Amino acid sequence: MKKYKIFTSTARNLTPYLNQELLSLGFKELSILNTGVFLEAPFDDIMRLNLSLHSANHIFLLVKEFNCDSPDELYKQVVNIEWENLIFEDGYVSIFSNVSNPTIRDSRFANLKCKDAIVDRLVKIKGKRPDSGPLRDKTVIYLYWIDKRCAIYIDTSGESLSKRGYRKISLKAPLQETLASGIILATNWQGKTHFVNPMCGSGTLAIEAAFMALNRAPSILRKNFGFMHTKFYNAATFEEIKKEIRKKENKNINQKIMATDIDKYAIEAAYKNACLAQVENYIEFKTCDFRQTPMPQPPGIIVINPEYGIRLGDINELENLYKEMGDFLKQKCSGFTAYIFSGNISLLKKVGLKSQKKIIFYNGDIECRLYEYSLYEGSKRAPRLTTEHRQE
Secondary structure, eight states: OOOEEEEEEOSTTOHHHHHHHHHHTTOOOSEEETTEEEEEEOHHHHHHHHHHOSSOSEEEEEEEEEEOOSHHHHHHHHHTSOGGGTBOTTSEEEEEEEEEOTTOSOHHHHHHHHHHHHHHHHHHHHSOOOEEOSOOSSEEEEEEEETTEEEEEEESSOSOTTOOSOOOSOOSSOOOHHHHHHHHHHHTOOSSSEEEESSOTTSHHHHHHHHHHTTOOTTTTOOOOGGGGBTTOOHHHHHHHHHHHHHTSOSOOOSOEEEEESOHHHHHHHHHHHHHTTOGGGOEEEESOGGGOOOOSSSEEEEEOOOOSSSSSOHHHHHHHHHHHHHHHHHHOTTOEEEEEESOHHHHGGGOSOOSEEEEEEETTEEEEEEEEEOOSTTOOOOOOOOTTOOO
16 A cells, blocks of 8 residues: 655644654654654555544645745646646645745745646646635645745645534633643543543533543544545545544543533533533533532542733732642642643742643743642652653
C-alpha cells in the first residue's frame, strides 16, 4: 500500500503529547518540529489519524516539494502537478498558505498564483474548473513557502480538528478542544482515577477527558473532513475504519468525571455540549462555587482553567480568586494532584502552593503555564522536582 509523507500539526509546545499519541497508535515519526510531526502513512491511516488524534489540528498530505524563487516559478511547478488524479474538477478549492519570500508582498497573491495553476491544469485536462473561495469545507490546499523552500499539501482535515462538532454553545474565551486535550495529556491522566474540573465553563476539558477515558476517537462524530473531497477517498473504507475504531471503545467509566461552575448557564451549556458529544452519561455536572465542588475519594486529578486577566476579569479580583483556589486545594483536595492552567504567572504566584511541574503552552498567541501541585495530607512536603518535562 502506497505511503504518503504527512505532517500532523499542533499548537506550539504540544508536539511531545502529539508524538506520544502517534507512538501509542503505532506510528513512528520521521522528524519532530515545534508545531508538529512528520511521518509516513497510507491513505487509510490518514483517515484514522483524522478521527483519532486528540491534540492535532490538521493532517497535511505532501503533494510536492521544490525550490521556488518567484511567483512564475510557483505557477510553473504547481501547474505540472497531476491535479486531475487528486481532486475533482467540478468541486470547490480553497488555498491557505504560510509565505515568507522576498518576491511576495501579500500572501494572497501567492494563493492566487497557486489557485490559477490548479484551475488551469484542470481546465486543460478535464475541460472543467472547480469553484474557489475561502471556505474550508471542501478541498483545501496548503502552500508552505519560506525563502526558496516550497511545499504543496492537501489539508486532509479541512477545518481544524479542534472543531469536533459538539461545542454548539461557547462561553467567553473557551479553550480549543485540541489544547484542552493537550493539557490533559500533559497531566498523564489515564482515565483510571477521578477527574475533577471546577470552573468548567462550556465543559471542554470534561468532555475531552470523557473521550480519553472511553478510548473514543474525538472526531468520530464529525461529518466532514477535507479528505472526503479528494480522489483518494472511498466512503465504504471510511465506514469500515470507523467501525474498527468503535470496537475499541470502553463501554463504561469506573471513575468519576466531574464538572462544576458557579454559573448555571455555563453548566447548562456544558451539559448540552456533552449531549452532542454523546458523553453526558459519563460526566457529573453541578452548579456551585468551586469551593463547594463535591470531591470524591482520592486519588485523582483536578484541572482548573481560571480567568487570567489578559482578555477577561479584573486583576484585583482575580488575585483573591487565585488565593482562594490555593486555599481550596490545601483544605479540601488532599490526596489529589491539581493542575492550574493560566496565562498570568503573577496570578499563579498568588495560589500559595509550591508547584512540582511548570509546562509552557500557548493559547493562541498568549504564553500560558500549566502548574502541577501534589496535595499531601498534613505537613508532608512534596518531593523535589526531577521530571524532564519542566521547561522553566
